[in-house]
Amino acid sequence: MSKQQLLRVFLNERLTAAAVEIFGAVEKTVVEYQEENDQLRRMLRLTPEIQLCRIAFAALEISGAFAKTVAEYQEENDRLRRLLRISPEIKL
Helix, strand or coil: CCHHHHHHHHHHHHHHHHHHHHHHHHHHHHHHHHHHHHHHHHHHHHHHHHHHHHHHHHHHHHHHHHHHHHHHHHHHHHHHHHHHHCCCCCCC
């Protein structure tokens, strides 16, 4: 073989090896991105459930506070009604 042919064979082998190496690195990177995307999708599915729990807890707190406030107003109204029923006796 001539020097040109040997150089051509050598370059073909090196370029093929480099292409295989590059393809392997790209493939590995794609797999890593896919795994990361899967993980992020799982996290997105969990996030609404967490927010729903927080909203439900807040709703329970608010309804409890509202019920307590309503009860306090009812007690105050009952007290005021009892005071209005008392008729003062005025003696002249």
